[in-house]
Amino acid sequence: MKNSSRRGFxxxxxxxxxxxxxxxxxxxMKRSWDPLPSVKAAGFTTLDMSVYEENVLVTxxxxxxxxxxxxxxxxxxxxxxxxxxxxxxxxxxxxxxxxIGLCTHLGCIPAYNSSKExxxxxxxxxxxxxxxxxxxxxxxxGFDIPxxxxxxxxVILGEVSSEYTEMKANGVTL
Numbered sequence: 001m002k003n004s005s006r007r008g009f010x011x012x013x014x015x016x017x018x019x020x021x022x023x024x025x026x027x028x029m030k031r032s033w034d035p036l037p038s039v040k041a042a043g044f045t046t047l048d049m050s051v052y053e054e055n056v057l058v059t060x061x062x063x064x065x066x067x068x069x070x071x072x073x074x075x076x077x078x079x080x081x082x083x084x085x086x087x088x089x090x091x092x093x094x095x096x097x098x099x100i101g102l103c104t105h106l107g108c109i110p111a112y113n114s115s116k117e118x119x120x121x122x123x124x125x126x127x128x129x130x131x132x133x134x135x136x137x138x139x140x141x142g143f144d145i146p147x148x149x150x151x152x153x154x155v156i157l158g159e160v161s162s163e164y165t166e167m168k169a170n171g172v173t174l
Contacts, residue, residue: 043063043158044157044158044159045060045061045062045067045156045157045158046154046155047060047069047098047155047156047157048154049071049091049092049094049096049153049154049155050153052070052071052096053071054071054072054073055070055071055076055114055117056071056114057069057070057112057114058070060157062100062146062157062158063158065100065101065146066101066109067098067100067146067157068097068099068101068112068132068143069096069097069098070096070097070112070130071094071095072094072095072096072130076095076117077095080131083133084129084131084133085131086167086172087099087131087132087133087142087145087167087172089145089150089155089163090150091150091155092152092153096155097130097131098145098146098148098155098157099132099142099144099146100145100146101143102143102144103123103124103126103139104126104134104141104143104144105121105123105124105126105139105140106123108121108122108123108124109121110122110126110128117129117130118130118135119132124138126139128142132145141174144173144174145164145167145173146158147159147160147161147164148163148164149161149163149164150163
């Protein structure tokens with residue numbers, strides 16, 4: 001009788017250890033399938049729009065791409081055409097250009113000239129105005145606008161909002 005109760009205890013102990021090991025293995029497998037935190041974080045970038053200065057280009061990063069952020073001056077907003085206004089992202093009454101900073105011709109990174117209020121791609125001579133619209137070929141279209149969502153004074157890149165959907169439907173961006 002003593003041996004059978006000892007054998008029963010050993011069986012239960014072995015079963016408990018095996019159960020804990022199985023649960024730990026399943027947990028480890030699930031964690032290995034989840035995306036890394038750096039990959040999750042790369043999907044969304046939050047920009048605090050209250051820190052940007054007028055006519056000063058700031059380059060941010062989103063999903064490994066340069067994002068050009070330009071706060072427009074009152075002169076830029078007042079002289080804007082309807083096409084240029086359609087590319088604006090308005091946050092608390094202030095107008096911004098937020099675009100993926102890659103030339104739509106071959107993917108070079110154009111330079112901004114604040115005195116001329118425009119961009120020049122030195123590789124092939126494409127030019128863009130301060131709204132991100134193309135003004136000189138060979139670029140086929142203006143800068144692409146990343147998916148965005150406005151929340152108060154912040155813009156979240158990577159989230160699709162109704163404003164972005166409308167821009168896309170109107171052909172402002174791809």
